[in-house]
Each structure stands twice: as structure tokens, then as C-alpha cells.
Amino acid sequence: MKRDTHSISIIGLGYVGLCTAATFASRGIGTIGIDIDHERVQQIRKGKAPLHEPQLDDMLKTAVKNKLLDATTDFSGATDTNTTFLTVGTPSGRDGSIDLSFLKQATIDLGRALRKKHGYHLVVVKSTVIPGTPTNIVNPILEDFTKTKVGPSLGLCANPEFLKEGTAINDALHPDKIVIGASDKKSADRLTGLCKRFYRGKLPPLIITNPESAELVKYASNAFLATKISFINTIANIAQQTPGVDVGTVAKAIGLDARIGELFLKAGPGYGGSCFHKDLQALINYSKKNGYNPVLFQATEETNEKQATRIVDMAEKLLGSLSDKKVAVLGLAFKKDTDDIREAASFRVIGQLRKKGAQVIAYDPMAIPNAKKVLSDQIDYANNPRSTIKGADCAVIMTEWEQLRKLKPKDFRSYMKTPNIVDARRIYDPEDFRELNYVAVGLGQRNPTGPQQVSRVP
Ligand code: UDX
Secondary structure (H helix, E strand, O other), rough: OOOOOOOEEEEEEOOOHHHHHHHHHHOOOOOEOOOOOOHHHHHHHHOOOOOOOHHHHHHEEEEEEOOOOEOOOOHHHHOOOOOEOOOOOOOOOOOOOOOHHHHHHHHHHHHHHHHHOOOOEEEEEOOOOOOOOOHHHHHHHHHHHHOOOOOOOOEEEEEOOOOOOOHHHHHHHOOEEEEEHHHHHHHHHHHHHHHHHHOOOOOOEEEEHHHHHHHHHHHHHHHHHHHHHHHHHHHHHHHHOOOOHHHHHHHHHHHHOOOOOOOOOOOOOOOOOOOOOHHHHHHHHHHHHHHOOOOOHHHHHHHHHHHHHHHHHHHHHHHOOOOEEEEEEEOOOOOOOOOOOOHHHHHHHHHHHHOOOOOOEEOOOOOHHHHHHHHHHHHOOOOOOOHHOOOOOOOOOOOOOOOHHHOOOOHHHHHOOEEEEEEEOOOOOOOOOOOOOOOOOOEEEOOOOOOOOOOOOO
């Protein structure tokens, strides 16, 4: 790998670490990735991404070919660089609290390696961690294992990421902001310098603060976004009780208010993914331990959990009983364009459908291999949307895949036993489906005598 004074290392080559590594290398900054998983490291060294993310494979290939990216299981690789980002996972513990064991071990391994290094080294915590972790956990471990005090020779920063799956590369290259939580001025200056090099003079808005505030920015962002989704799902459920009302119209109108904003107002089956649930639980747990119960976030989570029951209720209402009915679940991934099923609403819905005696057959363009690891033969799997709905009593749309949008009313009519459709993602135009038994999240039952929708969302 080409090394210069700006070379960096990244510990933990999961989703965040790998996307961060690929983007650093794409900006000509020599990057060494470190991970304890030998197989993963070998794959990356061949320029192949071990996970699905648009653009990542191409970027890795180019970076490896240009000798700007290398990967290793040897932590001493960090000593050839000047900055190390910690991007290991911080999963939930049993009680929802954050599990810092990977971060602690990575810091120990890094500390041991850095002990042999001469010259300044900056350590940056990018993993999502509760406020106080860099100062109270990472700092003492580092000092203990490097035998160096954080200060003139050893820097420490928190630098949370805001990457979304599916657009992570673009998010890393063009972030809305950069948040640096520095333990001292030298650390802040070093990381700012690296950012200037990365963004080639076009630095995004930069917030420099202490590590604790930086960590809370990350939790506050995810808590706000999750709450926005539970808010619109609440409005959707109210809209659904009101004839002629469509939550899409309501969301469009309120989103035009600059104070509210149009994004994250899509009603659906509830949020999934690796971050929102985990981070909210960690934040609630952290806050409660400090003596404050954040009831708003409890309600955000509860609303999200119950949204699955709303979807199952809609199916049950259409069918009378779900017992021995064939229900086609279209979409398993937690959102489109990913094979990630972590915390996906589809699994909450499938669990409840099965409890009520339904036979579930599911389709997803990418997530079936991952789903099989969890559900194995508890449900059936289909190869395409049409074979999924064939002979089904009900179809439930759980992920907003483009491929599913292409299904026409005539497909449901001709393939299904009875065309009962629960559109949990609002991918179809209700007007096109009015002849079918179509119900959707946030769509008030039509009033047979009065006008239909007063307005339509273009
Ligand atoms: C999220 C944050 O957006 C990102 O900043 C953070 O770093 C990690 O967590 P991600 O989990 O990749 O990113 O997905 P995101 O696009 O935010 O969607 C999360 C969930 O919310 C998905 O299940 C999605 O379908 C759902 N969602 C999103 C809605 O139901 N309605 C919306 O309007 C937006």
C-alpha cells in the first residue's frame, strides 16, 4: 500500500468501516483496514466487498488495484498510519444497553500495537457509543496499553457517522455535516486537517465540540428520525379511521412547512435496520440509568412495534380469519435495495401471521438467503412476485422494491385466489386498485356515497 503522512487505518471492516475505508482510498489517502475475520480480510484484499452496498465493490476493486487500500488481521498495521478509526460494532446487550466488548477489545489491541510506535497518533471513535464512552472507556484503555497519556503524543476524537444503507458511499462523500468531538485542540486540528484533505477544500459544515456532545448528536439524529416515522405512522393510523383521508396528502402538506420538512414522513409498517431500534434502546437505557425516563422515545419504540399488529389486523379484517390462509409476503428486507433483514418489520408481521395460523410464502429480490438463516423452513419462499401470489388468499406488501411496483391489478386478480391486498408501503395508486380488495396504511376507507380522495399526491 502507498503510505504517506496522511495514511489512515480503520479497525472493524463491517458496513461502516468498509464504506469509510473505500471512500478514504478513493480520495487518494492510503488506507489499511484491520479486522479479526481472516476470511473477510482475504476477500477485501481481492477487491471484493463481503456485503452488498451500491458502488462499494467497484470502489474496493479500484482502491486495491491502485494500492491505496490493503486489509490485514494484524493490528500492528495501524503503526504505519497516523490516524486510526474505530468502527467496530456496538450491539445491544440483553437489557437493550450498549455492548462495548468489541470496542474495548479493539482498543486494547490497538493500544498494544501503538506502544511500539513513535510519533503522534490520533484515535477516532466512529462506532456509535453512548456519551462518555471515549473519555471514560477508550481513553483509560488506550493510556494503559500505550503507556502514553492522551495529549501531546496521543489524540482522541469522537466522529460519528450518518451513513444510510443503500446510499452510504454518497453519504460519506457528501455529508450534510461533520461532527468532531475532540478531547483537545491538537486532536481537533489533526482530524480537521484530514477532513480538509478528504473534501479537497469543499468542507461540509463542521461542528467541533467535546466527545460527549458529538456522541449525543448521533443518538439525537437517529432518535429524531425514528420519532418522525412513528409520528407519521400515528397520523396514518388516525387517517385510516377517517373516510376519504390519505396520509400521503397529509404528509405532503405538512412537509412543505420548512419547520417540519418532507423527508422521513412515509408511513409504513414501522422502521427496521441495524440502527434505529438499537440506538433508541441504548439511549433509553443510558438515560434511565442517569435517572431520567425519556417517555417520548419509549412511545416511539412502542408505536413502531405495534405497527406490525396494525398490518396483520388489516389482513385479518379482509379475510375474516387467518387460520390456514395462504398469505404472500412481498418484501423481506428492512428497506429496498438491500439484503439486510435486521429488525425488518416483515419479520414482526410474519411472526404474527404464523401465530394466527396463516401459511406464509415470501419473496424478496435480495434478502431470501438471509431470511432463510433466520426462518429456515417456517415459511415458504418464492422466486418471483407472481409465483408468490399464486393461489394466495392475501398479499402483504412489506418492502418498497421497484420490482413490486410493476405488479398490476390484473396480476393480483388473475394469480391470487382472492385479490386481498394489504399495501403496508403505499406503493400502489389506490385508484388503480379500487376494484380489488385493497387496503393500505393511512388510507381511510372509501365513503361509498361521497367523493373519493379530495386531493391526490402527484
Ligand atoms: C439510518 C439513518 O438514516 C442513518 O443516518 C444512520 O447512520 C443509520 O440508521 P438506515 O438504517 O440505513 O439509516 O436506513 P434509513 O433509510 O434511515 O431507514 C430506516 C428505516 O426507516 C427503514 O426501515 C425505512 O423503511 C424506514 N422509513 C424511513 C420509513 O418507514 N419511513 C420513512 O419516511 C423513512
